[in-house]
Amino acid sequence: MLMPGVKSIAQLKCIYTNARSMGGKQEELEAIVQRERYDLVAITETWWGDSHDWSAAMDGYRLFRRDRRGRRGGGVALYVRECFDCIELNDCDDDTVECLWVRMRGKANEADILLGVCYRPPNQDEEADEAFYKRLAEVSRSLALVLVGDFNFPDICWKYNTAERKQSRRFLECVEDNFLTQLVSEPTRGGASLDLLFTNREGLVGDVVVGGRLGLSDHEMVEFSILGEVRRGGSKIATMDFRRADFGLFRTLVERVPWETILKGKGVQEGWTIFKKEVLKAQEQAVPVRRKKNGRRRRPAWLNGELLLGLRKKRRVYRLWKKGQATQEEYRDLVRSCREEMRKAKAQLERNLAAVVKDNKKSFYKYINDKKRARENLHPLLDAGGNIVTEDEEKAEVLNAFFASVFSRSSGYSAP
Numbered sequence: 001m002l003m004p005g006v007k008s009i010a011q012l013k014c015i016y017t018n019a020r021s022m023g024g025k026q027e028e029l030e031a032i033v034q035r036e037r038y039d040l041v042a043i044t045e046t047w048w049g050d051s052h053d054w055s056a057a058m059d060g061y062r063l064f065r066r067d068r069r070g071r072r073g074g075g076v077a078l079y080v081r082e083c084f085d086c087i088e089l090n091d092c093d094d095d096t097v098e099c100l101w102v103r104m105r106g107k108a109n110e111a112d113i114l115l116g117v118c119y120r121p122p123n124q125d126e127e128a129d130e131a132f133y134k135r136l137a138e139v140s141r142s143l144a145l146v147l148v149g150d151f152n153f154p155d156i157c158w159k160y161n162t163a164e165r166k167q168s169r170r171f172l173e174c175v176e177d178n179f180l181t182q183l184v185s186e187p188t189r190g191g192a193s194l195d196l197l198f199t200n201r202e203g204l205v206g207d208v209v210v211g212g213r214l215g216l217s218d219h220e221m222v223e224f225s226i227l228g229e230v231r232r233g234g235s236k237i238a239t240m241d242f243r244r245a246d247f248g249l250f251r252t253l254v255e256r257v258p259w260e261t262i263l264k265g266k267g268v269q270e271g272w273t274i275f276k277k278e279v280l281k282a283q284e285q286a287v288p289v290r291r292k293k294n295g296r297r298r299r300p301a302w303l304n305g306e307l308l309l310g311l312r313k314k315r316r317v318y319r320l321w322k323k324g325q326a327t328q329e330e331y332r333d334l335v336r337s338c339r340e341e342m343r344k345a346k347a348q349l350e351r352n353l354a355a356v357v358k359d360n361k362k363s364f365y366k367y368i369n370d371k372k373r374a375r376e377n378l379h380p381l382l383d384a385g386g387n388i389v390t391e392d393e394e395k396a397e398v399l400n401a402f403f404a405s406v407f408s409r410s411s412g413y414s415a416p
Contacts, residue, residue, distance in 0.1 A: 011207075012226040014040040016148045018119075018188075018195055018219035021047040021073075025215040026055055027302075027342035031311055032214075033058065034299050039081045040226070044098075044119035044150045044195075046075035059300065059370045064088050066100040074098050076117045076149070085231040089114075090380050090390070094135075096128040099149070101139060107229040111143035113204075118149035129167060133174045140178035140200055146226055147180070147198040150219070154192035158182050186210040188220040195222055204228060212318060216335050240283075241290045250286035254279065301367075302342075302349040310338045 015038050019025055022043070033041055041061070048056060048067050056063060061079040068074030076098055080086050089101040099118035106112045116139060120132070139145060153171055155164040161176075163169045175182065180198040183205055188195035199205045207225040214221060257278050263271050314334050320326035350367075357364045381389045381398045389398050 012039040015223045016042040017214045017221040018044045018150045019214055020045050020217040024339055027346055028215055030058055030300055031303050041079040042117045042148050043077045046077050047073055048075050064100055064102050069095055074119055076100055076119050078102055078117050083232045094131050097132045105231040107231050110229040113144045113228050114139055114142040116147040120151045122152040144204055145200040150195050152194055183208050189218055238289050241288045245287040250282050253282035302345040307342055314338050
């Protein structure tokens with residue numbers, strides 16, 4: 001629960017789950033996120049690869065992901081609502097550690113919030129563990145850290161901070177050395193607490209609730225809130241607000257211009273410049289300008305009320321199953337039914353868009369472009385001095401310097 005005296009107005013609503021493969025679960029995830037309006041969605045064991053770029057996109061969210069390379073399974077991901085100002089930290093290239101780190105920029109006088117998502121396989125060796133502990137010690141210097149994931153230490157008793165195995169005791173030692181607090185107090189898989197939630201600041205995380213599953217995953221989901229003032233990335237794109245335009249004023253201003261006088265004796269190019277200048281001047285007075293909004297979450301076109309009712313029924317039967325008032329098979333049958341209905345609804349939408357693409361290209365390409373948002377950000381670059389560059393502005397300067405050097409007289413090419 002939240003600490004006394006802490007204001008709850010600046011909460012980020014978050015959910016974490018071990019998906020045990022996102023195959024066949026993407027539609028349900030989108031429906032849950034739409035219904036509950038989460039700001040952050042953390043996932044472990046995505047089992048994604050390069051072929052999942054299309055299916056992983058979610059409208060209104062930025063996707064950060066780290067897929068397992070060279071073998072099946074694993075992988076971590078984090079969806080962040082587009083309106084928040086955040087950046088991925090890509091300064092760790094160790095493929096033995098399955099984790100990603102994203103920094104959410106805080107408002108003025110507020111610390112940035114560092115978010116981590118980690119998956120530790122149950123058979124991970126001590127060398128990989130130590131690589132993760134080294135990284136954890138570095139990020140724990142952040143003033144506001146939130147780390148969530150599946151760490152696969154079933155023998156740890158978090159009530160008394162004790163463990164049976166050597167690797168588990170070493171993990172507890174690392175947690176204590178970095179002044180982290182573990183907040184999940186209920187089992188998340190069977191009778192074990194495998195999925196954990198850490199923070200290094202008291203009062204930063206609250207409202208921790210364990211319950212519900214994504215599809216047929218055998219892990220419980222963990223819902224929680226982050227209390228912190230984070231910066232929203234306001235759009236810098238200005239657009240004409242024609243809905244509030246005064247077209248009567250625009251017509252009057254244009255009619256007042258003595259066109260014959262100002263265009264007399266002018267050539268085509270000069271006349272066009274004058275005409276354009278007068279029209280833009282009238283537009284500036286008659287058509288207001290607004291900033292383009294971003295981060296607005298829209299319900300997926302295939303998600304109808306009937307599907308949302310199915311999800312509510314699934315949650316209700318899940319609670320009954322946990323109380324012994326419904327069988328596991330009844331719950332599993334309902335999960336399969338929900339999944340199949342969502343797949344059918346999504347497939348039907350895509351077939352309809354494809355069938356009318358000649359007459360309605362706008363809807364078709366809008367759907368396609370929404371899916372393209374899953375593309376990864378540009379990774380860090382090296383500047384001429386060999387220094388790592390992570391900021392977008394600095395990356396642009398590095399690329400500009402490179403292309404300027406390519407299109408130079410000494411290289412034999414000339415810039416267009």
